[in-house]
Amino acid sequence: MKRYPVIFSIVLVMLIWAIAACQPNLSNSGGGDIIVASKDFTEQDVLGELLAQQIENKAGLKVDRKPRLGGSYVCHQAIINGKIDAYVEYTGTAATVSKLFENQPIPSEPKALLQQLKDGYAQKFNLTVMPGLGFENTFAIIIRGDDAKRDNIQTLSQAAPFTPQWRGGFGYEFSERQDGLAGLSKTYGFQFAKPPQIMDLGLIYRALIQKQVDLVAGNSTDGQIARLGLVVLKDDKRYFPPYEAVPIVREATLQKYPKLRTALAELSGLVTAAEMQRMNYEVEGELRDVKQVVKEFLASKQ
Template sequence: MNRFVAFGLLSVTVILAIAACYSHSPTAGNVDIIVASKDFTEQDILGELLAQQIENKTGLKVDRKPRLGGSYVCHQAILAGKIDAYIEYTGTAATVSKLFENQKIPSDPKVLFQQLQQGYAKNFKLAVMPGLGFENTFAIVIRGDEAKRYNLQTLSQAAQYTPQWRAGFGYEFSERQDGLPGLAKTYNLTFAKPPQIMDLGLIYRALLQKQIDLTAGNSTDGQIARLGFVVLQDDKRYFPPYEAVPIVREETLKRYPTLAPAIAGLKNLITADEMRRLNYAVEGELRDVKEVVREFLQSRQAVTQGSEQLVPGSY
């Protein structure tokens, strides 16, 4: 696809997705807050987690906008005031916001978080809130038999074989600043033919069926280990940190004083292993997202209450 045509299609997608929110203003009807999520399973879960946490802790009425679109769509929607909050990843936030355009995104998670907080507040009137406790970085994935055959553990090692391999990636990874162009340059990656642009829901199936030999997934995908795939180590540390953080409109936080403490209650709530299990429960076991999130929150509440009983005076 021609790059300019692709960009035009992305722009149209962004406009249409944001326009779909226009009749659902947070102040319209009985809705207080609009929570959106991006277009993959983990985001379904995180959007529902944020929505249930707000409902449980504040009593506010939340309208959900699942699968609103990719990172650029959600960023533009919250800037336009058509959604109030969503969960983003720090490295992705740095990319879509263009706060670090023409400069390297900080590799220190704390430095990146602090600079995002300052930049989002100053430039967008958006609050970057404390992280959920896990990172979901890009995972460059190959089949386990290939990794074993060539004794591959790192991207540097794999680079000598990629000229004979076929690759497939999601559109966003193929185009974004922290995606394929920079990765290919860093590791001198070339492929047997131009990489296929694929729907994210198809990449692992294509890899399993040997239609492609390498792809970019997410490190918290529950399917990677279960399908016998191997994640190649980013030994040159190309990728920035990708800690999951809530992004919220400052105006909305001011309107509802109970909202900030409720969302802050998600701080360090989920480990990467727990996120993988939640992803697999929805994607592998085909369980209902709302039910999976409800059970998780209840289990975490039980653990917290148990800890408080064991530590008198912890308040």
């Protein structure tokens, strides 16, 4: 009996170590000037590296990279708490995670939304929303091309009557967000016979192609959409807000390094949706090194 407290103490110490090992490493351990993070999917790998290389090339600063830090809420909390200095967000997502529009509709006009985010982020979080990178990556509700052709489905309204026979597959974040599954289902009258499967974003297209699910929520710039012959359904009721890609940066960091603002401003309008989709495919489909893909892209813009 007397051994139990000792065993319990050992187990407790091991548990604490295990939990600590699972936490994201946000310390500036590499001795860099600033920390650039990215969320946990391929496009964010590319965009995080795009910021990092631009900063290193144009501002002459050393960047510590924190790829795959987590989802939108994790990155938002990290930057407002000063754990990271910059990451790329999407305007509609920023409106959701910041709760700036908690008691009002998110503006549907891109310029109006961007301006309100700039004002709100500056006042509430002391963060700067930089000019957009040039493309929008909206949520894309996707079905198999064969199904779309057979049943002549082009819009979300046309898809709604089929949902009682379909199985849905969605990422955890989309299933929980203010601008996610619940609102989409209400707007279009989606009525799945079974609760949708919650799955890793890296698995949704495989599940769709293998007919484990029939409708998924991806991203409009995903490189696999065209390659796999999938169809993005038109948001004919304009449920989703704009999702322009914009760098979010701590104002204190911009003041500390004046060249940083100029370097990031040069990325304004630099990336088209087609270019983003191509880079996503090169990294995910062709398994190319993300640093090399970004380096070649920036070189092509010189």
